[in-house]
Amino acid sequence: MGGYTLTELGSIFVMQGFAGLSLFSVLLLMALGLAIIFGQMGVINMAHGEFMTIGAYTTVMFSVLTAKFAPGFIDYYFPFAMLVSFLIAFGIGYFVEFAMIRHLYKRPLDTLLATWGLSLIMQQIFRSAFGAREVSATLPEWLLGSFQPTESIDIPLNGIFVMGLTVFVTLGVFYFLFKSRWGLRVRATTQNRIMAGAVGINTRLVDRVSFALGCGIAGIAGAAFTTITSTGPTTGTLYIVDTFLVVVFGGAASLFGTIASAFSIAQAQSIMEFFMTGSMAKVLTLLTIIGILMLRPEGLFSIKVRK
């Protein structure tokens, strides 16, 4: 790389590192919800992307309403929009589990088909309600632009925001799963449903809340993504394969695995993108994942459970 000064190369290195981290937080945020639903509960939720879209549309609606009725409030609406996105996605997830998923726990492959159907229906609802065009939220000032630690380094503010959010949500999920009473029940139920029921855990309620929680986190992810890209009725389908791969690659039942896999996939992708075209980088990343999965079919980290 002749012709570039050391500072320039240094700055590019820093920014490239940040691009990788930023992709990592995006992937992790997408995958956290699914790690609960698919990893812990074994439900293949193909409508996961649509739950993200719910969050995104909620945020867009918030932004439009704020701009219309309380323009002075535009700098502060975002946290509320995220909270409401979570609640709406949680509520819909709760209902979906009640109406559909709970009848299918014994047939995981069938949940795949049923939730795929659900995703089609949700897409058409989005289209009828919000139109086919892509829409964007008006972002508050503090999310726009970049942070410049030195003359030649620009760190995108929205990237920092998504990263912070991801850390927050991840910690929240960890606390929930490993420190709270609820988490204990969830883990007990996933490891041995019958025994869990026998010791008095209401496994049905545990399932319902876990599923809804996964959907709610997807809603938060969707809200966060409005800072990066636009929202359309079929936005969710863009993410679904990547999301599943992250979870599967990490080892379905391990939350640490999900984090590790999101990190390695993001770094691989972002480094390769720097040296080759985006399409080839994507193909190579996917092939590597598949290759490694063949060597370790259970993913990077797996919990050994007696069947």
Added chain:
Amino acid sequence: MKAIYNNLLGGRQGVIGLALLAALIFLVLPMFLDIFRLNLVGKYLTYAFAAVSLVLIWGYGGILSLGQGVFFGLGGYCMAMFLKLEASSPENTAIQSTPGIPDFMDWNQLTQLPWFWEPFNSFPFTLFAILAVPGLLAYIIGVAMFKRRVGGVYFSIITQAIAAILTILIVGQQGLTGGINGITDLKTLHGWDIRTDSAKYLLYYINGGLLIGVILLSRFILSSKLGRLLLAMRDKEDRVRFSGYDVSNFKIFIFCVAAMISAMGGAMFTLQVGFMSPSFVGIVPSIEMVIFAAVGGRMSLIGAVYGALIVNYGKTYFSETFPELWLFLMGGLFIAVVMFFPNGLAGLYEKHGKRIMEKIKSLRRKPTPPAEKTLAAGNDTSAAAREAA
């Protein structure tokens, strides 16, 4: 003779089902539909190949492949490459900077036919490749996955990723593959114009014939020992393994067969529709193929054909009449099939259709000779159970 009758044709019930299907494809539909609609039905029937292949691997083998579109597409692409080379004779492409190569290559500054296109000048090679290329890919995937005991959900998600990879590759390497436009403007097969009405009729019948052939072949496979092993593996894989069978080999075999069947559908698709594009390779068409099989009944070869016909007809009809409603219906169908009738149309027939048929029969021959009849009926139901299983 008896063995063939029972195994290949599936006994009396199997013969009746097959005869009805053949009559529908060869007589009823051509009689009542104009060539435009018949060509559409021909297109639906090519999807039926994929649906039948899914009955084999998913219904009987318990392996849900979300990558049947990959094989369907590869078969279609092989056929399309041959047709495209024929359509790009130096005379037809005289205005290009390099005449004699497909137009999209010329647009992408290729000056020479890539090496892997060369063999597709030969029709026998093309026919071979249509089965061999998808078969080989299926073999590689199969060995890699099943030998390492990757199964269930993991297999589904990995095949889905493979579908995504292939789509990105085809779209990204457009100089070699035609990119997102696909391979279009296919005209003749050995100088025979495939776009004329007479050609469309002929292709329709060839397609129908092949489909019946594929169903017979699948029946044969399923009625052999392999079929029973597949079922056993689906339900208790470990026990089969402990009995000394190499489970993975059976899985690889059936996966390859299914890939080749899908590929045949793809090749017929290219011939009847006149082009091939990456939109048949990806995730969405692959999942739709699963729903054809699910609607027809994942355990019923003939049901899969009806499933493909009905879902696709519905798609055409509703998208012409109520485009808004289409996705609701398709989505609702997915959910309903899974939740309320997991055995699809075939299951519904087993449950209700048969009883009605029995009633009609018993009404017709009122005075029932007691003992003999019950015995016969007993035989009948056991045959039916075999068919349904």
Added chain:
Amino acid sequence: MNRKLENGLWRHALSLMTATALSVALVLPGATMAAPATADVSKTGLAVTDTTVTVGILHSLTGTMAISETGSVEAEKLAIDQINEMGGILGRKIEVITEDGASDWPTFAEKARKLLVQDKVATVFGCWTSASRKAALPVFEKENGLLYYPTFYEGLEQSHNVIYTGQEATQQILDGLNWVAKEKGAKTFYLIGSDYIWPRTSMKIARKHIENVLGGKVVGEEYAPLGHTQFGSIINKIRLKKPDVIYAAVVGGSNVAWFKQLKAAGITGDKQTLLTISVTEDEVLGIGGENLVGFYSIMKYFMPVENENNKKFIAAFKAKYGDDSVIGDVTQAAYLGPWLWKAAVEKAGSFDVDKVVAASPGIELTTAPEGYVKVHENHHLWSKARIGQWQADGQVKIVYESDLIEPNPFPEGYQ
């Protein structure tokens, strides 16, 4: 009430327009004249009756492309309504059959065949992406149908059965590059597009022009997969190369991510010249004006184009589809389709495809919102190129307007 008034005004304005327009002067609104006999105007069995003629509209109403194609459908319907209000074509009202291509290329082929074979439509207005046109084209050629295709596209095509109302690649690309080279003194260019045929062909032409004509240098060429939303690495590459101009043809949802991330990375209009061939007013809705401020687009039409035709067109469009609707380049090109067809039919005195096609070259439209267009022998339109600089409100300021450019779908030296 408002709408009614506007409609009335509009009808009045239209009658004035028709009086002045060369090609459309045959039928005056309200004038009752004997329509020519059906046997005379349709000899090939098209769906023409004594009072009606049926046409098809074939766009994606569902699927990923519905985002882009909705505007075209609206414009085509608007033009057809206006023509009907003026008394139709050859004394016949236009009836429309709308088919959904569902963003799926084979469906386009299937529906095209349905429109031509079963419905016997006189013409079809439709297709949007190149892929959908490529899929449907053999059907139009085989059944000898007629297609008016509205999108700017990569060129390299010319069919007896298609009239291209958008610009082909050279009409859009060359003037823009000349302009940045001259106005901004640009020497180095970074090309980035989505990974499919239109950006790739456009970039090929751009590269040849930059290297052979302008004497500049292409310092990078990059294609992102369709639907890509993470441009961090690509932006870093651009930063490393420090091009004078970023030349962009990213489409769809990626387009939004691309511009948002550019802005977030501190690459903004006041520091960096960026010229794009894939952003119209339609796209801005998704991208947001604040992310585009100062960047340039080159198109043949922007909403602020100054002329009477355009004012009327925008007023009519907003009256029909609501005040906040926007009109992009393709929407305007789609609006031309029915008018060009009307002119050609009336010149030919027949709906038969071969006669309409034969009559088409030389057809002029002085009532076009973009100004003046004329159909070339090669079935494309003579049209202007305009460069607009984006403002925060999502509108452009037009900074450059070319003369009429001759369409040249097979440009020598650019292949």
